[in-house]
Amino acid sequence: FLQIADAYLRAEDTLPDSEARQRQLVERIIAHWREAPPAHPVILAGSTGSRGTTALLMEAIARLPQGAVVLPGFDFEMPTAIWNALDDQLLSQDHPQYRFHHLIRQLQLPSAAVRRWAGTKPPSTARNALVSLSLRPAPVTHAWLTEGPKLKDIAGATRDLTLIEADTPRKEALAIALRLRKAVDEGKTAALITPDRMLTRQVTSALDRWDILPDDSAGTPLQLSPPGRFLRHVAALLAEPLDAEGLLTLLKHPLTHSGADRGYHQLHTQRLEMAIRRTGLPYPDAAGLHGVAETAAEGLEDPVSFTRWADWVAATLTGRKTQGERPLTEWVALHLDLASRLAAGQDGPEAGELWQKKAGQKALGCMTNLQEQAIHGGMMGPGDYADLLGALLSQEEVRDRDAPRSDVMIWGTLEARVQGADLVILGGLNDGVWPEAPAPDPWLNRQMRLDAGLLLPERRIGLSAHDYQQAIAAPEVVLSRSLRSDEAETVPSRWLNRLGNLLQGLPEQGGKAAWEDMRVRGNRWLAQVEA
Numbered sequence: 001f002l003q004i005a006d007a008y009l010r011a012e013d014t015l016p017d018s019e020a021r022q023r024q025l026v027e028r029i030i031a032h033w034r035e036a037p038p039a040h041p042v043i044l045a046g047s048t049g050s051r052g053t054t055a056l057l058m059e060a061i062a063r064l065p066q067g068a069v070v071l072p073g074f075d076f077e078m079p080t081a082i083w084n085a086l087d088d089q090l091l092s093q094d095h096p097q098y099r100f101h102h103l104i105r106q107l108q109l110p111s112a113a114v115r116r117w118a119g120t121k122p123p124s125t126a127r128n129a130l131v132s133l134s135l136r137p138a139p140v141t142h143a144w145l146t147e148g149p150k151l152k153d154i155a156g157a158t159r160d161l162t163l164i165e166a167d168t169p170r171k172e173a174l175a176i177a178l179r180l181r182k183a184v185d186e187g188k189t190a191a192l193i194t195p196d197r198m199l200t201r202q203v204t205s206a207l208d209r210w211d212i213l214p215d216d217s218a219g220t221p222l223q224l225s226p227p228g229r230f231l232r233h234v235a236a237l238l239a240e241p242l243d244a245e246g247l248l249t250l251l252k253h254p255l256t257h258s259g260a261d262r263g264y265h266q267l268h269t270q271r272l273e274m275a276i277r278r279t280g281l282p283y284p285d286a287a288g289l290h291g292v293a294e295t296a297a298e299g300l301e302d303p304v305s306f307t308r309w310a311d312w313v314a315a316t317l318t319g320r321k322t323q324g325e326r327p328l329t330e331w332v333a334l335h336l337d338l339a340s341r342l343a344a345g346q347d348g349p350e351a352g353e354l355w356q357k358k359a360g361q362k363a364l365g366c367m368t369n370l371q372e373q374a375i376h377g378g379m380m381g382p383g384d385y386a387d388l389l390g391a392l393l394s395q396e397e398v399r400d401r402d403a404p405r406s407d408v409m410i411w412g413t414l415e416a417r418v419q420g421a422d423l424v425i426l427g428g429l430n431d432g433v434w435p436e437a438p439a440p441d442p443w444l445n446r447q448m449r450l451d452a453g454l455l456l457p458e459r460r461i462g463l464s465a466h467d468y469q470q471a472i473a474a475p476e477v478v479l480s481r482s483l484r485s486d487e488a489e490t491v492p493s494r495w496l497n498r499l500g501n502l503l504q505g506l507p508e509q510g511g512k513a514a515w516e517d518m519r520v521r522g523n524r525w526l527a528q529v530e531a
Contacts, residue, residue, distance in 0.1 A: 073470030177206035196428035257345035328377025
């Protein structure tokens with residue numbers, strides 16, 4: 001089977017995918033550099049070389065006469081013997097420094113050949129040594145017994161570390177939000193680093209009560225933005241019969257009737273909802289809405305305005321016949337027409353505020369692209385169209401929302417490699433979240449994957465460990481986790497577990513007391529959450 005697949009991939013008429021094309025381009029650049037090295041400096045900074053093509057480029061740049069590779073988060077505290085112990089891929093790929101070890105080996109250099117690129121001292125050399133020891137590869141963790149007693153200034157290493165262990169993810173988010181607010185009061189720059197997007201959304205929501213809008217580097221999924229939700233609700237109308245819940249959900253959406261007289265629309269929506277609850281109208285149609293509106297209009301100072309509005313609702317949302325299959329072009333046209341009329345309202349400008357601001361512009365770009373490519377979509381049913389739209393919206397992100405603060409940031413682990421802050425919060429430190437659980441492979445075990453030249457599942461764990469090791473070296477750090485998820489008890493991240501075990505195994509040097517002090521500092525924030 002592998003021979004058949006290999007023959008197919010090597011066929012001359014097979015177009016390369018983006019990864020293969022990128023590698024071909026890098027190989028051509030390297031071949032050109034061998035013949036004519038550039039006379040100007042070439043610098044590659046901020047990469048760990050985890051991807052084969054990137055590692056190839058890093059090696060080539062390091063060999064150039066004026067080439068330089070700046071490695072993020074290099075561990076200068078690891079002894080040479082430990083660097084040499086990283087040779088075994090099966091045992092060492094989950095170590096944070098393995099990628100650098102591999103690069104140095106390819107360049108045939110000793111680890112001591114790596115120099116500090118600036119004279120700036122790290123915030124805490126003692127903490128870097130402590131974390132480095134806690135992350136030793138599994139086969140050599142016996143070094144804890146010999147090197148642990150030699151650690152210096154454990155109290156100083158953990159003085160600016162805080163450990164928050166909240167009962168629930170909600171309490172964890174609130175504690176993080178309180179700490180970020182305190183940083184704003186103190187005039188410090190603060191960053192939350194986590195791969196858990198649910199946690200970042202909860203923290204952003206909690207910060208909103210103090211009118212603090214963080215600068216989220218990952219943005220907001222377009223499908224969860226107001227235009228994204230609105231477009232998905234409208235697409236659901238095409239796929240399912242209109243019921244009272246769907247009707248009121250759409251009428252209450254902030255983009256519905258956003259063209260003009262939004263206040264009157266909200267007032268009329270409340271009146272219609274009360275009338276529907278009194279009379280019962282599970283599946284509204286034109287006649288039913290007209291009857292409910294006449295009943296609700298009795299006794300109003302301006303019944304004509306209400307009945308006119310109800311007639312607009314009936315004309316816009318009822319009487320659609322969208323069953324059966326249609327070309328994708330027709331579905332897109334129907335969808336855009338209905339969304340525009342709903343957003344405009346009775347007498348408002350076309351599409352109201354639907355396509356405004358950054359989220360609206362992103363949604364318009366997504367729908368325009370779909371409209372242009374719809375000719376290739378063929379026939380489909382309304383449910384298939386709604387699923388297609390949801391999938392397209394889920395692939396887009398809305399970045400740099402309207403006016404975020406510049407001193408409160410939310411970073412993914414990749415962005416955090418090349419940026420820093422006075423206060424860094426590492427959130428969601430539970431196994432399965434950070435690091436993410438590797439995907440199971442039902443076909444090949446780890447040795448077979450290694451022999452075939454495929455990536456090992458530990459690779460991603462090692463990359464996450466590198467991000468953790470670099471982030472915990474900030475001037476002030478908060479480590480946070482929740483003891484329970486929404487479903488069950490959680491397991492602390494393996495790196496947090498290692499740090500705790502190492503400290504508690506050094507009671508004579510104050511390690512156990514330092515760990516307890518970290519918890520006490522975290523409990524103060526949890527107490528404020530309770531209050």
